[in-house]
Amino acid sequence: MEIFIEPIGRLINEFSKLPGVGKKTAQRYAYKIIDMSEADARAFADAVIGVKRKVKYCKVCGNFTEEETCAVCRTRDNSVICVVKEPKDVAAIEKLHEFKGVYHVLHGVIDPLAGIGPNDIRIRELLARLQTGKVKEVIVATNPDVSGDATAMYIAKLIKPLDIPVTRLAHGIPIGSEIEYTDDVTLSRAFVERNRI
Amino acid sequence: MEIFIEPIGRLINEFSKLPGVGKKTAQRYAYKIIDMSEADARAFADAVIGVKRKVKYCKVCGNFTEEETCAVCRTRDNSVICVVKEPKDVAAIEKLHEFKGVYHVLHGVIDPLAGIGPNDIRIRELLARLQTGKVKEVIVATNPDVSGDATAMYIAKLIKPLDIPVTRLAHGIPIGSEIEYTDDVTLSRAFVERNRI
Numbered sequence: 001m002e003i004f005i006e007p008i009g010r011l012i013n014e015f016s017k018l019p020g021v022g023k024k025t026a027q028r029y030a031y032k033i034i035d036m037s038e039a040d041a042r043a044f045a046d047a048v049i050g051v052k053r054k055v056k057y058c059k060v061c062g063n064f065t066e067e068e069t070c071a072v073c074r075t076r077d078n079s080v081i082c083v084v085k086e087p088k089d090v091a092a093i094e095k096l097h098e099f100k101g102v103y104h105v106l107h108g109v110i111d112p113l114a115g116i117g118p119n120d121i122r123i124r125e126l127l128a129r130l131q132t133g134k135v136k137e138v139i140v141a142t143n144p145d146v147s148g149d150a151t152a153m154y155i156a157k158l159i160k161p162l163d164i165p166v167t168r169l170a171h172g173i174p175i176g177s178e179i180e181y182t183d184d185v186t187l188s189r190a191f192v193e194r195n196r197i
Numbered sequence: 198m199e200i201f202i203e204p205i206g207r208l209i210n211e212f213s214k215l216p217g218v219g220k221k222t223a224q225r226y227a228y229k230i231i232d233m234s235e236a237d238a239r240a241f242a243d244a245v246i247g248v249k250r251k252v253k254y255c256k257v258c259g260n261f262t263e264e265e266t267c268a269v270c271r272t273r274d275n276s277v278i279c280v281v282k283e284p285k286d287v288a289a290i291e292k293l294h295e296f297k298g299v300y301h302v303l304h305g306v307i308d309p310l311a312g313i314g315p316n317d318i319r320i321r322e323l324l325a326r327l328q329t330g331k332v333k334e335v336i337v338a339t340n341p342d343v344s345g346d347a348t349a350m351y352i353a354k355l356i357k358p359l360d361i362p363v364t365r366l367a368h369g370i371p372i373g374s375e376i377e378y379t380d381d382v383t384l385s386r387a388f389v390e391r392n393r394i
Contacts, residue, residue: 003291005263007244007251014244017237018226029215031285033248034261040214041249045242047208051230052238054204064231066202088228094200 008034060129062105062122063090078102079136083126083155085109085143093141101139104129109142109151118154126155130162138166144189205231257326259302259319260287275299276333280323280352282306282340290338298336301326306339306348315351323352327359335363341386 004012008030015026033041057063058070064087065071072090080101084090090103108121129135140155142148156166172190173182182190201209205227212223230238254260255267261284262268269287277298281287287300305318326332337352339345353363369387370379379387 003288005252005261005268007247007263008261011244011248014241017241018229020222020225025217027285027288028217030248032215033245034252036249038249041245044211044214045245047204047211048230048238048242048245050204051208051227052233052235055202055231064202064205066204071202088224091200091224 057105061103062107062125063087063103072102076100076102079134080139081126081129081135081137082139082141084141085148085151089141101137106142106151109147110154111147111150121151123155123158127158130159130164135164138164140166140168144171254302258300259304259322260284260300270299273297273299276331277336278323278326278332278334279336279338281338282345282348286338298334303339303348306344307351308344308347318348320352320355324355327356327361332361335361337363337365341368 002009011030011033012023012026015021015029016023018026021029033044036044054066055064056066058065058068058073060069060073063070063072067074072094077100081104082093082099082101083104083106084093085106085108087105090105093099093103104122104126106121106123106126108116110116110118110121126138130138138155138159140152142151152168159166170193171186172193173179173186179187199206208227208230209220209223212218212226213220215223218226230241233241251263252261253263255262255265255270257266257270260267260269269291274297277296278301279290279296279298280301280303281290282303282305284302287302290296290300301319301323303318303320303323305313307313307315307318323335327335335352335356337349339348349365356363367390368383369390370376370383376384
């Protein structure tokens, strides 16, 4: 005899597909749904469907939007472009409320081992945006790992002939952490990128 | 400007309603849904709706079922009844594959502070099941806390005149743990419930 009847087993299975969710956590989530009112469960399901139906990618920057172009592209200073790997990186930067420019979402990074080359991510679209002559800086904010670094270097090389400054986010010791506990790679990067005080 | 567009913000909000899920985790879940195919997201939403539409309570024991009565009540030895607080306790016990009897789900425990009395949980239904004269043992498996204990005592007292043995799950030191780290209450219960070797 199955421990869970079919509809519950199915829901547990669906919740298990979420990142970091094991059987036990999926069970807790499923019990929560069972305890919800019919209307609340309906709202939950509608939100899942809604996100797939309504969320598109901005024609300009590639970020999430419900319109043709996103609110950032429509309203902000488009002379500074911040290049990121994924839409979730945009959310992380927007949370700071500091960057006033626009974004360019690559939807991936160059990763030869995974068979992802420059033509598989939105680099061509980035170059097209630079042809207007209005862009004064490109900030590359890819992750500080092998493929993130490679992508940043590749983009910098491509843009060089256009004479637009390309910058990268600083790497170093996280604020609030301790030198003793900083990993070796970060610590040596902090030496390389040291600043005059 | 909102960091998340409306459909994404709504989904994050829905995921935040799940137990132990904060904003950050809810975001990760929402991104996962966005990355899913339309069909997969639909299957997810259908599972949420399905559980509310198909899951009912067994007319006999109060456990989850899709039919009038659950598979356990239909097929198993109904001379031993295990009394639990919630359907999730049934799942925990079923996982052992050891108990061969049937269940009775109280859907709560007596908790005067929360205004829950004996008539608010399925105690009357339990007594009705005992009138057949076929029940040889009632095992009370409520949680070892104040209201779980009170409920167990109350049920034992009610059943006493029927001359059916009422037992309770043993309390004591969990297997694999150490006496040094066992909490005081558990340790003193282990003394009280000590067995001859």
